[in-house]
Amino acid sequence: MNNDQKTTSNTIVASESPIKIGIAITAEEKREIYHFRYQIYVEEMSKSIEDVDYENELLHDELDEWAFLIYAKIDSKLIATARINIGILAKIPQQIVEILSLNKFSEFNNENIVQKFSYCAKLMVHPLYRSSPALYLLMAKCYELAYQNQVQFAFSLCNLHLVRLYEQMGFHRYTNNFFLGGYGLVVPVVFVVNDTHHLRSVRSPLLRIARKRELVTTQAVEWYYEKFTKHSSIVNSQIITEEELWSIVCKFLHHPPTEAISILHGLSETEAKKFLHSCGSLVQCATGDIITTQSEISYTYDILLSGKLKSLTFHHPIKEYTVSGQHFGANGLTEHNKHTEDIVAVNSVEIFVLSGMAFPRFFHSHPDIAHKITRTLSNLR
Structure with missing residues (x-):
């Protein structure tokens, strides 16, 4: 996206109705999201992805069957979407478990409560709205769904050009990269849901939501620091001077x-x-x-x-x-x-x-x- 596109985006967003965030329920809403994914990943980004239905110009997979499919719309126009799956470790596909090193996180035990994980993927915004609040609003909805479902660790994958963005939102890099066919080299990232201190350190826009939450426990935050952060050589782009x-x-x-x-x-x-x-x-x-x-x-x-x-x-x-x-x-x-x-x-x-x-x-x-x-x-x- 060049500077001219950014200016155009701001003009369009300023003159249109507010952005509405919702969760797709009907088959028609879901199909619209699957087609939007095709437009962004295949037509715009030239990605060759295994799960693409080229004949119908749709992109979907088995995770869609039990996910929250979140959309951002202006009036009836779909401008952005994200998917979040929330469940126990056994429900998450083994490939995702391995890429995200979820078994390491299953070692955290909070009062013997069955641990749920969240995995956010297929997050994308229409080119004309990448300077709008759409991305933040999608992230905020994912954050809200995670803490409402007692999730301690929320995961995602991003390409290298998005590392700064995810770190600004409050995610951490914590393990090796992974080459994912059709998506290229991806970086596993984790959001420690109750780590308000880190959100403040990186000046995350999600801090405004975190401040409104009731008193939260920090056992998972402390465990993550000891397990991953304390001896990590990864340099966070938002913390380093x-x-x-x-x-x-x-x-x-x-x-x-x-x-x-x-x-x-x-x-x-x-x-x-x-x-x-x-x-x-x-x-x-x-x-x-x-x-x-x-x-x-x-x-x-x-x-x-x-x-x-x-x-x-x-x-x-x-x-x-x-x-x-x-x-x-x-x-x-x-x-x-x-x-x-x-x-x-x-x-x-x-x-x-x-x-x-x-x-x-x-x-x-x-x-x-x-x-x-x-x-x-x-x-x-």
Whole structure:
């Protein structure tokens, strides 16, 4: 989404009726959601997903049978949707259990109450409304359903360009990434439902809802901290300071980032720090992680900080990425280009992901810096 689309979105939303959130009940409402998913994932994002019904232009699977299918509408127009499943561990498909490492969370025992988990997926917003409150309202509804059903840990999966957004909402990264066919490399994230302190730390918009809740127990919060947070090396994009992030990037590169990273050429150190902190995330990838997938649309601008990558598409000669500060993949920051190769991590790698979803807001707040970046990217083609 470019800056012009963002402006158009704001104009449209401001002139229309309020956004209404509801849960699909009828077969007609559900079918409308399944078609909306097809429009976003297949037609817009060019994803090749196993569960797609191409003949009828629908996208649905077995989890839809027992999920809350949430929608956001303006008048009768569907502009966004999300799905949340809430149930005991045995009810959740084994693949999801493994991807999310749910067995680790089943170790938490609160007064021998049967533990319920929630899993939010298929969250998407129409391109013209991605600057509207629709996403927040969907997230808020998922949060509400989770705590109403005594859920302690709410899970989801996101692609790399959405890591910042999920962390801003209050989610944590906590385990390895996973390559999910049709969806690319996904990051498991968890929302610790009663962790009001964390919501405050990341300035989550969901804090306004959390404050209205009655006194909540914190056993699950304390357990999560001891089990996952205490010894984690994952860097939360919303907690780290501008100076701390710059220091980490400098250590990886062994050179000033303004020299080692081509997209930063032409920026002062102060401008580069602001840009990286406002749009970027540090992401760890394990050996074998497929980071970009040929023919899928890019929503990030990816930079190798450490480790080694190679192309699975170009074999003769083998194409490798080994230089710290090197860009790889298609530009998804200022444009939405398609990746031209499958790129895999040869060993453990650290990458810096600049989000194309974060850039429009940065453009609005810091237009002078953003224009310099856009010009630099044009010259790098």
